[in-house]
Amino acid sequence: MRQLVELARGAFDSAGVEFASTPEGPHEADWLALDISKARQLLGVRPRWRLQESIDRTMQWYRDVRCGADPRSLCEAQIAEYETTV
Numbered sequence: 530m531r532q533l534v535e536l537a538r539g540a541f542d543s544a545g546v547e548f549a550s551t552p553e554g555p556h557e558a559d560w561l562a563l564d565i566s567k568a569r570q571l572l573g574v575r576p577r578w579r580l581q582e583s584i585d586r587t588m589q590w591y592r593d594v595r596c597g598a599d600p601r602s603l604c605e606a607q608i609a610e611y612e613t614t615v
């Protein structure tokens with residue numbers, strides 16, 4: 530999780546993040562994980578964007594919304610871009 534936050538912070542110019550001095554988190558923190566292995570195995574799903582590309586695009590979305598862009602239009606544009614990625 531920390532690695533993901535660090536990547537996002539690097540992609541978002543004004544992000545400020547402080548990590549707790551102890552690694553304790555909510556009781557369910559050890560259970561939470563993103564794993565596409567089942568979707569890959571059963572449905573043939575494959576990621577089209579690498580992790581860094583996904584983070585960069587997500588942070589760009591937040592920057593654009595912060596500057597007044599319409600969130601729905603941004604989502605629709607990103608979905609269209611994603612769908613055309615080979």
